[in-house]
Amino acid sequence: xxxxxxxxxxxxxxxxxxxxxxxxxxxxxxxxxxxxxxxxxxxxxxxxxxxxxxxxxxxxxxxxxxxxxxxxxxxxxxxxxxxxxxxxxxxxxxxxxxxxxxxxxxxxxxxxxxxxxxxxxxxxxxxxxxxxxxxxxxxxxxxxxxxxxxxxxxxxxxxxxxxxxxxxxxxxxxxxxxxxxxxxxxxxxxxxxxxxxxxxxxxxxxxxxxxxxxxxxxxxxxxxxxxxxxxxxxxxxxxxxxxxxxxxxxxxxxxxxxxxxxxxxxxxxxxxxxxxxxxxxxxxxxxxxxxxxxxxxxx
Amino acid sequence: xxxxxxxxxxxxxxxxxxxxxxxxxxxxxxxxxxxxxxxxxxxxxxxxxxxxxxxxxxxxxxxxxxxxxxxxxxxxxxxxxxxxxxxxxxxxxxxxxxxxxxxxxxxxxxxxxxxxxxxxxxxxxxxxxxxxxxxxxxxxxxxxxxxxxxxxxxxxxxxxxxxxxxxxxxxxxxxxxxxxxxxxxxxxxxxxxxxxxxxxxxxxxxxxxxxxxxxxxxxxxxxxxxxxxxxxxxxxxxxxxxxxxxxxxxxxxxxxxxxxxxxxxxxxxxxxxxxxxxxxxxxxxxxxxxxxxxxxxxxxxxxxxxxxxxxxxxxxxxxxxxxxxxxxxxxxxxxxxxxxxxxxxxxxxxxxxx
Numbered sequence: 001x002x003x004x005x006x007x008x009x010x011x012x013x014x015x016x017x018x019x020x021x022x023x024x025x026x027x028x029x030x031x032x033x034x035x036x037x038x039x040x041x042x043x044x045x046x047x048x049x050x051x052x053x054x055x056x057x058x059x060x061x062x063x064x065x066x067x068x069x070x071x072x073x074x075x076x077x078x079x080x081x082x083x084x085x086x087x088x089x090x091x092x093x094x095x096x097x098x099x100x101x102x103x104x105x106x107x108x109x110x111x112x113x114x115x116x117x118x119x120x121x122x123x124x125x126x127x128x129x130x131x132x133x134x135x136x137x138x139x140x141x142x143x144x145x146x147x148x149x150x151x152x153x154x155x156x157x158x159x160x161x162x163x164x165x166x167x168x169x170x171x172x173x174x175x176x177x178x179x180x181x182x183x184x185x186x187x188x189x190x191x192x193x194x195x196x197x198x199x200x201x202x203x204x205x206x207x208x209x210x211x212x213x214x215x216x217x218x219x220x221x222x223x224x225x226x227x228x229x230x231x232x233x234x235x236x237x238x239x240x241x242x243x244x245x246x247x248x249x250x251x252x253x254x255x256x257x258x259x260x261x262x263x264x265x266x267x268x269x270x271x272x273x274x275x276x277x278x279x280x281x282x283x284x285x286x287x288x289x290x291x292x293x294x295x296x297x298x299x
Numbered sequence: 300x301x302x303x304x305x306x307x308x309x310x311x312x313x314x315x316x317x318x319x320x321x322x323x324x325x326x327x328x329x330x331x332x333x334x335x336x337x338x339x340x341x342x343x344x345x346x347x348x349x350x351x352x353x354x355x356x357x358x359x360x361x362x363x364x365x366x367x368x369x370x371x372x373x374x375x376x377x378x379x380x381x382x383x384x385x386x387x388x389x390x391x392x393x394x395x396x397x398x399x400x401x402x403x404x405x406x407x408x409x410x411x412x413x414x415x416x417x418x419x420x421x422x423x424x425x426x427x428x429x430x431x432x433x434x435x436x437x438x439x440x441x442x443x444x445x446x447x448x449x450x451x452x453x454x455x456x457x458x459x460x461x462x463x464x465x466x467x468x469x470x471x472x473x474x475x476x477x478x479x480x481x482x483x484x485x486x487x488x489x490x491x492x493x494x495x496x497x498x499x500x501x502x503x504x505x506x507x508x509x510x511x512x513x514x515x516x517x518x519x520x521x522x523x524x525x526x527x528x529x530x531x532x533x534x535x536x537x538x539x540x541x542x543x544x545x546x547x548x549x550x551x552x553x554x555x556x557x558x559x560x561x562x563x564x565x566x567x568x569x570x571x572x573x574x575x576x577x578x579x580x581x582x583x584x585x586x587x588x589x590x591x592x593x594x595x596x597x598x599x600x601x602x603x604x605x606x607x608x609x610x611x612x613x614x615x616x617x618x619x620x621x622x623x624x625x626x627x628x629x630x631x632x633x634x635x636x637x638x639x640x641x642x643x644x645x646x647x648x649x650x651x652x653x
Contacts, residue, residue, distance in 0.1 A: 027639055035632040039625045040547030046539050046589050047433040048507050123430045129503025129558070136507070146432040146439070150591075 047147070048136030049118070058138050059108055065098070066105040069245050070204055071299065076252035077110040085152035085195040086255065088117065088159045089186060091178055091282050092167030094205035095228050097121075098243060099168075103159055103202065104138075106250050117159045118151050120144075120186075124165075124225065148189040158195075160186045162275070169226035172210035176203070176290060178283045184275030191265035191274070196255035199278045201285035204248030207296045209233065246296050249289045253281050303329040303525045304372035304415055310359070310403060311378030312352065313337040315486070316419070316513070318345040320375060320520050325351035329525060334369055336362060337378065359399040363406035366413065373415040373524055374407050376400065379456065381421065381449045382488045382575050389448055396452035404463045407470075417473045417523045418460050422509070422533060423450035423579060424476055427586040433507075436591045437476070437531050447579030457531075471529035475519060478535035478590065481510040481609050483616025488575045490613060496620045498546050499564070499576075502555040506542045506587030509535040510610055515603035519595070528598050533590035536606035542584060549614050550621025558585060 033056060036042055042052045066072050080086065090103055104117040119135075120143035126132040141147045143160065151158050161167060166179035190197050211228045219227035233240030256278065264270040307324050311317035312335030325333040333351070335341075338358035341349055355365055359378070366374065378399055383392040400418075407413050425431065426441030427450070445451060457474060464472050479489045492498065511534050519534050546553045556564065558581065565576040596602050603609075618624075 023643075024640065028636055031632045031636055035628045038547060038623060039628050040540075040544040041625070042544070044507070044539060044541055044544060046507070048505075048539070048541065048587070050541075127429045129501075133503065133505045136505075141433040142430065144430070144432050146436070147434065150432075150434055 044137075047118070047139070047141045047151070048133075049116075049139040050137040051116070054116070054138055058134075059105065062101050062105045063109065065243075066102050066109070066248075069243070070102065070208075070248040071245075072102060072106060072204070072248040072250060074106045074110045074250045074252070076254075077107070079198055079252040079254050080107060080111055080115070080157065081196065081198075081255065082113050083155065085155050085193060086157050087148075087152060087186060087190045087195050087197045088157060088200055088252075089197055089278050089282070090159065090161055090200035090202050091176075091286060092161035092163040093170070093175065093202070094168055094243075095209035095211055095230065096241075096243075097161070097168055098208060099202045099205035100159065100161060101138075102205070102248065103200065103250065107157065115157050118156045119159045120148055120161075122164055145185055145189045145192075148186065149193050152189065152193045152195040162186055162279075165225035169214065169228070170211065171214065172206070172212060175206035175210075176286050178279055178286070181275050181279050184271045187271045187275045187278070188265045191258050191261050191271065194259040194262045196257050197274075197278055198255045199253040199281040199285070201251045201253070201282050201289055202248070203250075203286060203289040203293060204246045204296070207246035208243035210244070244297070247293055247298055249293055251285050251289055253285055301414075301527055303327075305331040306334070306369055306371050306412075307332070307373045307375060307524060308334045308336055308362075308366060308369065308371045309352075309375045309377060310336045310362075310399075311376075312349060312354065313339040313341040313345070314377070314380075315345070316480070316516070316520075317377040318348050319513075319517050320377060321352045322348040323517060323521050324375075324524060327521070327525065332369075334365075334371070336365065359402040359406070362403050363409060366406045366410040370412045371407075371410055372412050373417070374403065374413065375417045375520065375524060376403055377419045377520075378403075379419045379421075379452070381579070382577060383448070392448065393452060396449075397455045400456045400459050404459045408463055408467050413467075413470060415471045415473070415524070415527075416460070416463065417475070417520065418456065419520075420457055420460075420474050420476045420531075421449070421453045422476050422478050422535065422588050422590050423447065423583075424453045424457055425588065425590070426450060426454075427582040427588070429586070431586065434589050434591050435533070437533055437594055445579075445582060447577060447582050449577075449579045450582070471527055473523045473528050474531040475516075475523065476531065476533050476590070477516055478509040478511045478533075478588070478606075480513045480516060481613045482513040483612050485513045485613075488577075488580060490617075492576065492580070493545065493549050493551065493613065494617045494620055496551060496622060498551045498553050499561055500542055500546070500553045500555045501561055501581065501584045502557045504542075504558070504585050506584045507539045507589050508542055508545060508583070508587060509539055509589055509606045510613075511535050511606075512604050512609035512612060515601075515609075518601060519599060519603070522599055522601065526599075530594075530598070532595040532598065533592050534595055534603065535590050535592055536603050536609045537592060538605045538607055539587075539589055540606055540610055542587075545610060547623070548610065549617065550624045552622060 044050050107117045119140040121140045162181040163179040209230045213229040215227040309321040312321045321335045334353045383389040425435045426445040428442040
């Protein structure tokens with residue numbers, strides 16, 4: 001081969017799919033990303049959400065878990081509004097709140113608008129160094145009505161798990177039995193802003209770290225809501241943190257409109273009934289999904 | 300609409316903010332008389348600024364007579380310090396902030412012609428707790444008494460203003476909760492912190508910060524005196540910078556230390572008289588602090604420049620301490636990219652020759 005015959009620019013222009021140039025672009029993009037990160041030249045919203053970091057680093061890592069490890073299937077993504085605020089309410093399970101992260105990936109990946117899910121987390125999440133900042137950068141904030149209402153009224157998609165620690169800390173024997181929904185604070189936040197509520201059922205997270213026992217005194221000593229004993233933790237040490245590869249199904253249910261109830265946000269009966277309706281919907285959907293998935297670890 | 304007050308008393312004129320506010324009020328033809336009240340002599344740098352301001356060298360204790368004698372119609376209380384200074388320490392800071400405010404407001408309450416007070420407060424009034432909402436509105440109550448001395452003083456000061464409002468309901472009281480001040484020339488604990496070439500931070504925390512540009516703060520203070528804006532307002536630049544982002548933009552190098560270590564080191568440094576990082580700053584670096592300014596913007600019809608813009612102005616004034624500038628990073632990016640291209644071109648040329 002000799003390259004003397006043609007103009008140096010020609011090969012690139014003639015063949016845009018030339019692998020050499022694809023790699024050149026990738027390297028340039030990667031370096032530009034690093035330069036922006038080191039120079040602080042990126043935008044962070046008032047809750048600390050770092051969109052660029054999320055799309056470039058967090059989502060690709062979580063996607064591996066979502067696709068290859070849990071083989072997640074999503075139903076009813078069309079029930080998530082194309083734009084504007086919505087409150088996504090899901091069941092909570094799995095010892096570590098991986099279900100919240102997977103729900104975020106599901107919406108980002110499957111929704112035509114590639115929407116970001118803004119999670120509401122327990123204050124414990126924000127007490128722990130490093131974890132608190134990862135949570136904020138990935139778009140989460142403390143679960144409280146002012147933040148929830150602020151996010152929803154600015155048109156964000158907000159994700160909440162009303163069961164809280166009662167959900168993720170329950171024993172394997174109680175799997176797929178919804179726990180109490182608290183006082184329904186999430187419902188009053190949605191009512192006050194007239195935001196639709198989208199109930200979601202997540203099947204699969206219960207099997208990732210099955211809790212056989214909960215050592216309460218040790219949990220109290222460590223200031224944790226529970227101290228789980230699973231088939232692998234604490235016996236295998238850090239290896240016990242590898243989640244079991246269960247098969248995940250996520251079903252989004254039709255949105256429940258709340259605009260007509262805005263005046264009733266302080267009526268405890270309305271709030272309670274709506275919370276109960278959401279809870280019943282999720283519980284019924286969970287049972288349907290479980291029938292679709294006879295083997296928790298099947299393909 | 301009521302007319303601007305004719306006699307205005309400004310406290311804390313021996314300091315940058317007070318001197319600027321007093322000078323600007325004195326230059327405003329709608330105001331007849333501006334009196335600066337301060338126990339300290341203004342430094343020579345500010346003396347020129349205060350040419351048209353009558354100065355009374357007295358502390359707040361003497362204010363009771365002065366306010367009535369002068370026939371003061373408005374009091375602008377800026378004698379609030381955010382950090383103990385090296386000579387006088389925390390006791391003097393508390394004396395000035397808390398006792399000073401108490402005495403000044405007692406005097407204001409008794410002054411017959413007084414119809415307006417404007418008080419400098421701080422977003423530190425929201426305290427610092429892990430259960431705090433991400434964004435504070437003026438109605439948010441602090442969840443716990445803060446650890447920092449400045450934050451505690453601020454809560455006391457606002458308590459005295461509440462008392463004043465109760466006892467003088469016909470007078471208008473404006474409380475301005477300022478985010479930390481910043482500008483190319485401002486000299487505060489935080490600007491000195493960001494001006495260091497190497498900046499200690501809290502390991503595992505990346506606080507969300509907001510700043511307000513000093514010039515915008517002056518504008519808001521001026522409008523509070525000239526116009527009628529009773530109530531409490533957050534004053535901050537829109538948007539946020541995280542601490543790590545701010546340090547990177549300023550081209551500084553951050554050294555993350557565990558919270559306990561940082562507290563200890565900062566305490567030792569304070570005792571030796573270097574550095575001024577106190578519990579106020581550590582709480583800020585752990586929890587961050589972001590406020591909503593909707594009420595300010597709609598009431599004053601003025602939008603302060605954003606936090607990022609205000610910080611850019613600071614960077615411009617402090618370029619000499621930076622090591623990792625945007626230009627150097629861009630140059631490094633170009634050099635690495637060129638290097639990789641050259642190596643790969645060499646490799647593929649070698650491959651083709653074979």
